[in-house]
Amino acid sequence: MNQLAATEVAAKPDRLVLGMMSGTSMDGLDLALVRVSAGPKPRLATLAHRTVPQPDSLALVPRQVLALDTAGLARLHTALGRFYAEAASAFCGGLGLSPDLVGLHGQTVYHEHGVTTLQLGDPHFLAEALHCPVVSDFRSADVALGGSGAPLVPFIDQLLLAEPGHTVVALNLGGIANVTILAGDGSVTGFDTGPANSLLDATVRAATQGRLTHDADGAWAARGRIDQGLLAELLAHPFFAMPPPRSTGPEEFGAAMAERLLHRSGLAEADLLATLTELTAQTIAQAIARHAPGAVKIVASGGGVRNAHLMARLDQALGDASLVTSAAAGIDPDAKEAIAFALLASLRIDRIPANLPAVTGASRPVLLGRICEM
Template sequence: MSSSTHDPMNAPLYIGLMSGTSLDSIDAVAVRFEPAFELLACHSEPIPAAIHAATLTLFNPGDNEIERLGRLDLELAELFATAVENLIQLNAFEHQQIAAIGSHGQTIRHRPEAHFTLQIGDPNLIAERTGITTIGDFRRRDMAAGGQGAPLVPAFHNALFRHPEHNRVLVNIGGMANLTILEAAGDKPVLGYDTGPGNVLMDSWIMQHKSESYDRDGRWAATGKVLPALLEKLLALPYFSEAPPKSTGREQFNCDWIAQMVASLDSQPQPEDVQATLLELTAVSIADAIKSHQLKDLQVFLCGGGSHNSLLKTRLTQLLKPHSLSTTAELSLDPDWVEAAAFAWLAYRTLKRMSGNVPEVTGAAGYRPLGAIYWG
């Protein structure tokens, strides 16, 4: 179906798929970009326990990795295709309305220092199952151009959220946390990078001690107290003081790292005190990064799963005063769907042979179209 700026109902739709570090679900959105951005529908596809467990085991080196990766690559692709089909059926879309699917895939390794990143969930299979052109493997072209391959969402944030009169920061708190700096001055470049852990350490710790997938509203963290000695050790990690461009992942922020830091203390702490300290680590690392840019009259908007953690939001509000803090709901986009919408936008850009990265963010040698196209 061809696009039309005169009749928005004739404009093609794009589907974005996002499976993040937290592995809580697959986010699927249907959007259109012509004549203006519009979120039309969204769907959250649960990740079955067996696939969740298999993915977790691949985050760290282990036996028989290639065989397990090959099987999981296909299992995840089937699940991504199911998410697309459910989104289409639940909203009575027609397949021919969809110009393309933008699938981020599931990150298994992100090693920018070694110049490689790996996302699985075979786009060939998604295209085959749905009959819709699918675009995936967004990160490696940026890496080929000397970039970090991440974060990629700042380009979308800039397209959708930049304001001519207000300095803004978008903070995505998923498994990792990343921010986008959008200065009001139009000649200022977009900046963005991973600040460090978002939910990943808190999720891992509560799973280990209470068999819960996440700490709703920070309730467990609220029962503990921040341990200054542990927080100091955590913040001493060189990553926090490195200059951008930079990106990170579970390779650095994981249970083993927490265990090493906790074991180095003079006495063993209560688990809830560690949880409180991990929440404080996320809040302080985000706030310190934002404050380092010394912007005035700043509007801070949260998105991602961490935007629902009321204790984390309270701490960020306190740490960022006098700047205002809210979520992207204030900008007419639900914080749960921003990342999936970003990969729909990246698919839209790729089909139009336009760039999807921001060199000032990733460190790439220049603007590049991102992703590989698997025709439907």
């Protein structure tokens, strides 16, 4: 058995790293196999990526997770670990490649800004299956130093997307939308802007009693009309007025809000989805206008880029700024976060702090992630 220790991985000038990311929607696992050079400014080459659907038993909505007791959470932690190991083994085995290291984000089941964050998925199953170290639990160290543990991708955005002399905004359209503002002078800020897919997906699930999980291409929303009164009410939510650093989750913008709006608004489902899509577009555009007024380019990634209606409304809301996807920078939008956690794992092995206190609110830079070896 070829077992690699973290010290052996650290000694390699180049390493093969598997990044794994499961978002708040809990509907799929993103995997990306990346060749990474060691050091504080690593170079990378993405060799392959894939999204694996999560089994129905693990594709839980946040409300179902919050209803679990201690035994249920413990079983979910183990079941996710087994699923991650099986998916990673099949992915790497199909490529005929063995990673030197794994960066596992895990499944966020609860996040409360500045208070706590919890990701599940036992890394020991991965370490045993792939015979290499696994870095996981990336957010807790930042929380321990007074930070929110999110967002963490801005450090990677700075490495991959910064353009000296120009302000570039990296936009992630996951369950929650977040931005990294890469100023032309080299400074970096980042924060959650509000909902992206979480609120839309929850509305679709509630409206169809779970028969559908999302609005494919935004086609349902595109048939609706924006209710300006409800939009104004939603834009007045106190989260949108909070200064950075800030973070949020589906606990705030998810199933509970979706069901309340479906029952209270009196709108047709298409009109509600159109209004919520506009909420995402407007809150992103307003955040960028307020905190990155000189931005010349918005580089979008995440599952939301596949929502054609959302991207069209966002392009309209952004005005003169150029909206592109991360594919323009050679990074597949569906794989970007998995790639980011592969890089974060590599930085952890090299003992390089990878949080940005200006983004998370932590008191100082810190090493992110715990190393699991078998």
